[in-house]
Amino acid sequence: MAIERRIEEYFEAWSAHDPKAVAKLFSDAGTYEDPMTRMAVHPHDVEAVMDSISNVFPDYRFEAKARTMADDRAVIEWEMTGKNSKPLKPGIDATDKSVHLNGVEIFRGADGFTSVTRIFDQKSMYEQIGMQVIVEPFRQGKAT
Secondary structure, three states: OOHHHHHHHHHHHHHOOOHHHHHOOEEEEEEEEOOOOOOOEOHHHHHHHHHHHHOOOOOOEEEEEEEEEEOOEEEEEEEEEEEOOOOOEOOEOOOOOEEEEEEEEEEEOOOOEEEEEEEEOHHHHHHHOOOOOOOOOOOOOOOO
16 A cells, blocks of 8 residues: 555544554554654554543544655644543543644655654643643752
8 A cells, every 4th residue: 555545544544533443554563652642652552542632622633734755754744623522631621622733743654654753732732722831840859
């Protein structure tokens, strides 16, 4: 399957919330990562990634925009839309605000993705749904 068709199926599967269809597009040793995963994960773990998005934006959809392709690599600009109709986490109610998030997906591997890296602005996503974003370290040593 050509990389162009594989990428179309990838975004269709994300918008259909179908992790099995996404996973089958990867090679056996393929990896997926995005700003929320904190590390590369096996494609079969994409279900947990999809669940985390669905838990906040149950109607999320991806639309591929501009494409740049060369051999077994591709960079796709995309837009994710969805409405925050479920709680962000316990104690933080849904805001019922919509998100229009722009990002980029970097694909490697034509016969099965060897890696997919998603890049997007987390701060923008949270601010669009009415969250205040405060940047602070996970832990901090003695300040001097």
